Amino acid sequence: MKLTICHLYPDLLDLYGDRGNILALAARCRWRGIEPVIQQASLGEDLDFMGMDILFIGGGSDREQGLLVKDLMHREDELRKAIENGLVVLSICGGYQMLGKYYQMTSGEKIDGLGILDIWTIAGEKRLIGNVVVELHEKVLGINSNKFSTLVGFENHSGKTHLGEGVSPLGKVLFGHGNNGEDSREGVRYRNVFGTYLHGPLLPKNPHFADLLLELAILRRGFDTCLTTLDDGLEELAHKAMLKRLLKQA
Numbered sequence: 001m002k003l004t005i006c007h008l009y010p011d012l013l014d015l016y017g018d019r020g021n022i023l024a025l026a027a028r029c030r031w032r033g034i035e036p037v038i039q040q041a042s043l044g045e046d047l048d049f050m051g052m053d054i055l056f057i058g059g060g061s062d063r064e065q066g067l068l069v070k071d072l073m074h075r076e077d078e079l080r081k082a083i084e085n086g087l088v089v090l091s092i093c094g095g096y097q098m099l100g101k102y103y104q105m106t107s108g109e110k111i112d113g114l115g116i117l118d119i120w121t122i123a124g125e126k127r128l129i130g131n132v133v134v135e136l137h138e139k140v141l142g143i144n145s146n147k148f149s150t151l152v153g154f155e156n157h158s159g160k161t162h163l164g165e166g167v168s169p170l171g172k173v174l175f176g177h178g179n180n181g182e183d184s185r186e187g188v189r190y191r192n193v194f195g196t197y198l199h200g201p202l203l204p205k206n207p208h209f210a211d212l213l214l215e216l217a218i219l220r221r222g223f224d225t226c227l228t229t230l231d232d233g234l235e236e237l238a239h240k241a242m243l244k245r246l247l248k249q250a
C-alpha cells in the first residue's frame with residue numbers, strides 16, 4: 001500500500017520545524033510496511049488534491065501568509081472538492097488560519113482565507129506563546145481508541161481564531177491559550193480536516209494523533225484501517241513528561 005502525503009508551501013510555511021510532522025507520518029508508514037510518497041508544492045506549482053491522501057500546511061509569519069494568499073486562492077475549488085471527498089488535512093497555525101474566512105493582522109489589514117472552514121482570525125496585541133495541553137474533543141477521540149486523550153505542543157501566534165457553524169474544536173485547553181485565549185477551545189475539526197496552533201512539531205509527541213490521520217486516510221481509500229501497533233515507548237514518555245510538567249500529572 002502507498003499513501004501520498006503532500007507538503008504545501010514548504011518554503012514559506014514551516015516556521016517552527018513543522019515539516020517534522022511529515023517526517024513522523026512517513027516514518028509511521030514505513031514502520032508498518034506502507035510506502036509513503038512525499039510530494040511538495042509551492043507557488044505556481046500544480047497539485048492534484050484528489051490524488052493525495054494527506055495534505056499538510058505548516059505555520060508561517062504574517063509576511064509569508066501574505067505572499068501565498070493569491071496562489072492559495074487559485075486552489076480553492078480543487079481543495080474544497082477534495083475536502084468534501086474526505087481528504088485528510090493537517091494544518092498548523094498560519095496554515096490553519098488560511099483555511100478560514102480571513103486573518104486580520106494587528107495593522108488592521110485583512111488577509112483573505114479560503115473560507116472552506118467557518119472560522120476567522122483577528123490578531124491581538126499580545127502574542128499567545130507557550131506550552132499547550134489539549135483534551136481531545138469527543139468527535140475526535142471517538143474515531144480511534146488511543147492511549148492518550150490529550151495533545152501536547154507549543155504555540156506562538158498573534159492571531160485569535162474563532163469557530164463558527166459546522167465545525168468542532170479539536171479539543172479543550174487544559175494548559176496554555178489555544179485558539180484565542182478566551183473560550184478554552186483549541187483547533188478545529190471539519191470532516192477530515194484538522195487545524196491546530198500546536199507546533200513542536202506536533203506529531204512526534206502525539207503518535208496517537210499521527211495514527212488517527214493515517215487511519216482516516218486509509219479508510220478513505222477503502223482499505224482495512226487496522227494499523228499494526230508500534231513501540232511508542234519514547235513518544236509516550238515525551239508526552240507524559242509534558243503532562244507531568246504542565247498539569248502536575250503523576
Ligand code: GLN
Nearest residue numbers: 059060062093094158159
Ligand atoms: N502569522 C500568524 C500569527 O501570528 C501565524 C503564526 C504561526 O504560524 N506560528 O498568528
